[in-house]
Amino acid sequence: MPDNNQPHRPTPLIESRVCIDDDFGPFDAKLDPTDRLGYLNPFFSLETVRELAVLTQRMFIQYGRDGETIHVIPILHVVDSRTDREEEPRPVVIHIRWPHLDEDVASAVSIIQPNDDGLYRIGDGLWAWAFVTWSCPCSSDTPWHVTRCQNCGALRHEAASADTADDRPLGDPGSH
Numbered sequence: 001m002p003d004n005n006q007p008h009r010p011t012p013l014i015e016s017r018v019c020i021d022d023d024f025g026p027f028d029a030k031l032d033p034t035d036r037l038g039y040l041n042p043f044f045s046l047e048t049v050r051e052l053a054v055l056t057q058r059m060f061i062q063y064g065r066d067g068e069t070i071h072v073i074p075i076l077h078v079v080d081s082r083t084d085r086e087e088e089p090r091p092v093v094i095h096i097r098w099p100h101l102d103e104d105v106a107s108a109v110s111i112i113q114p115n116d117d118g119l120y121r122i123g124d125g126l127w128a129w130a131f132v133t134w135s136c137p138c139s140s141d142t143p144w145h146v147t148r149c150q151n152c153g154a155l156r157h158e159a160a161s162a163d164t165a166d167d168r169p170l171g172d173p174g175s176h
């Protein structure tokens with residue numbers, strides 16, 4: 001029996017916040033925490049993808065073309081040539097891997113299709129996504145979606161006021 005006859009077994013996604021190092025994120029995301037080969041595989045709303053895209057382009061300008069960028073291209077009128085019918089206006093999310101452009105154009109540019117819930121998986125499983133953590137006054141760090149400190153039992157909504165780093169607005173250069 002071909003594999004595509006296997007019943008689709010959707011995994012419930014949890015809501016959390018993810019980032020890459022300290023300067024890329026935090027972003028709200030949905031994900032299956034078990035779906036990982038080292039790094040997490042988060043899905044994002046289109047709104048979050050727009051924020052994330054701006055940040056990739058800003059970093060690209062800053063660090064040069066040895067990087068990857070995400071672009072949200074508004075397509076206003078799409079006509080299906082087979083039916084001649086106009087589809088719903090929709091944006092197209094594009095991922096460019098700049099180091100590949102000179103060698104293998106086919107792998108340098110791809111379109112990211114949304115899943116059934118309209119969420120976009122960004123990073124190919126290769127971006128170093130990790131959970132944002134919240135800091136408890138007891139000085140232990142806990143993944144964002146785990147709302148109770150595993151060390152002392154404090155609740156995130158009570159303890160998180162002590163944590164300002166995760167609530168920095170995007171683009172805040174921070175202070176060094």
Ligand SMILES: [Zn+2]
Pocket residue numbers: 136137138139140149150151152153154
């Ligand atoms: Zn604690």
